[in-house]
Amino acid sequence: MSTSLKIQIQTTPETKVRDYLNALNGILSLTERELDVLESLYIYDPRNAATTDARIYAANRLKLKSVAVLNNFIKAIVSKNALVLRDKDGESKYTYHPLLINMETNKQVLFQFN
Numbered sequence: 001m002s003t004s005l006k007i008q009i010q011t012t013p014e015t016k017v018r019d020y021l022n023a024l025n026g027i028l029s030l031t032e033r034e035l036d037v038l039e040s041l042y043i044y045d046p047r048n049a050a051t052t053d054a055r056i057y058a059a060n061r062l063k064l065k066s067v068a069v070l071n072n073f074i075k076a077i078v079s080k081n082a083l084v085l086r087d088k089d090g091e092s093k094y095t096y097h098p099l100l101i102n103m104e105t106n107k108q109v110l111f112q113f114n
Helices: 016-028 032-044 052-061 067-079
Strands: 083-088 091-096
Touching: 016 032, 032 052, 032 067, 052 067, 067 083
Parallel strands: none
Antiparallel strands: 083 091
């Protein structure tokens, strides 16, 4: 017998990114500060993760002393696979975990347990 449970999460345009990250954090296992960093990077650029400009934006938004401090958080986020380092055309760049790509347009995420 198959049953499904639907849980609706009320959100606003201002909090949607953070609400989505919080909902998936059982999988991602990020700290609050890592969630802050990932949210800031995504708000700046939902397609290209952790670009130089996005790092500057996130460091300023989170009132960090420097981008170097932010880089420590980015390393931790990468180690938890929420950001993925890819080599494309001989150039390394970060992308978001597949669950995070297009999070603004994803209406639902289905978890299936067997």
